Amino acid sequence: MKILVIEDEKKMALFIKRGLEEERYIVETAFDGQTGLEMALHNQYDAIVLDVMLPKRNGLAVLSAMRAAGNVTPVLMLTARGNTEDRVAGLDLGADDYMPKPFHFEELAARLRSIMRRSSPEKSTKMQCMDLILDTVAHVAFRWGKEIELTTKEYALLEYLMRNKNRIISRSMITQHVWKHNFDPESNIIDVYIKRIRSKIERPGSARILQSIRGVGYRMRETEPTDADTEDDNESFD
Numbered sequence: 001m002k003i004l005v006i007e008d009e010k011k012m013a014l015f016i017k018r019g020l021e022e023e024r025y026i027v028e029t030a031f032d033g034q035t036g037l038e039m040a041l042h043n044q045y046d047a048i049v050l051d052v053m054l055p056k057r058n059g060l061a062v063l064s065a066m067r068a069a070g071n072v073t074p075v076l077m078l079t080a081r082g083n084t085e086d087r088v089a090g091l092d093l094g095a096d097d098y099m100p101k102p103f104h105f106e107e108l109a110a111r112l113r114s115i116m117r118r119s120s121p122e123k124s125t126k127m128q129c130m131d132l133i134l135d136t137v138a139h140v141a142f143r144w145g146k147e148i149e150l151t152t153k154e155y156a157l158l159e160y161l162m163r164n165k166n167r168i169i170s171r172s173m174i175t176q177h178v179w180k181h182n183f184d185p186e187s188n189i190i191d192v193y194i195k196r197i198r199s200k201i202e203r204p205g206s207a208r209i210l211q212s213i214r215g216v217g218y219r220m221r222e223t224e225p226t227d228a229d230t231e232d233d234n235e236s237f238d
Contacts, residue, residue, distance in 0.1 A: 001046040001116065001159060002026040002177050006036030006062065007078065008054050016049060019105045020112075024139040024155045026178060033057030037065055040073065044176040047116050049108070050095075051078045052086045060089055067094040074115040076108070113137065127162045129220050130207055134162050141201065148200050153178070157193055158201070161210065161220045170217040194218060 003025050007013035010031060017027045028043075030036035033054035040048060040062070052059040063075060077090040077098040087098045096115040099108055113136070117125070127134045133142045139155055141148040150158065160177045161169060171190050179189075198210050211219045 001156060002028070002044070003047050003049065003112065004028050004030065004036065004039055004043075004045045005049045006030045006033065006040075006054065006059070007049065007051045008032060009051075016105070016108065019109065021152065023109055024152045026153075026156050033059060033062045037062045040066055040071060041069055044173075045073050046177070047074045047076065047112050049076050049078065049112070052083075052090065053080070060086070060093060063090060063093045063095060072119070074119045076111055076115060078103075127159075127165075129162055129165050130209055130222050132162075132201055132209055134159060143201055144203075144206075150197075150200065154193060154197050154200070157190075158197055161218060165220040165222065168213050168216050168219045173217070 003020055005013050005016050005020075005027060007016065007029070008031050013029045013031065017029055020027045028039065028045075030039050034056040036048075036050070036054070037057060050059045050062060054062070057065075059077060063077070066073070066075070074096045075094070077087070077095045079086045079090070079098055079100055083100075087100075090098055096118070097111050099111060113125075125135065125137045127136065131143055134140075135142070136159065141150055141155070141158060156178050157174065160174065174190055194210065194212070201209060209220055209222075211221055213219055
């Protein structure tokens with residue numbers, strides 16, 4: 001999952017960024033409202049943490065411009081404690097939730113999980129594809145009754161694919177959701193990570209879950225693929 005933090009207090013922004021990265025999210029930051037708005041409109045995020053008091057363009061103006069442009073990304077607004085007027089204005093403009101400063105990081109993370117669940121067809125905290133289970137709170141995967149160890153990036157990629165199971169996901173879509181916007185499109189890093197994930201969630205003789213679709217991208221599917229669907233059924237698991 002990819003999150004944008006728009007916060008002009010750099011110490012606060014980096015505190016949120018570090019905490020969310022420890023929770024295995026991909027995080028980008030903007031330190032003023034204008035930059036944050038441009039990033040929100042030109043990149044795909046699963047949620048946005050948006051401060052109200054920002055230079056160049058305040059958070060309420062950023063939110064208003066986003067919603068006017070048809071951007072429905074879930075937004076958690078940060079407001080000054082006791083500033084009821086800002087909270088009401090933010091909710092009326094389309095904010096999904098708000099938090100007064102100061103706050104406990106654990107609550108911020110829980111509220112982000114909540115607004116992302118509300119915006120997703122997958123409401124449960126656990127996702128399943130065949131016998132592969134992903135716990136989106138603990139950020140761990142299980143198959144064959146065992147926990148599968150994943151790096152932060154592997155988890156982010158697997159979660160994105162599972163949230164879109166049975167859909168073909170292109171490399172450009174993966175780039176937008178899992179990697180930073182300055183990712184080199186000519187790099188083979190996505191293929192490298194797909195191979196790493198496949199080596200962890202699949203075994204020789206086990207059901208093929210993660211498919212490579214010729215010339216298009218990848219798909220998590222709950223039924224066995226046909227030869228026409230894939231190019232990698234005979235790929236080794238080394």
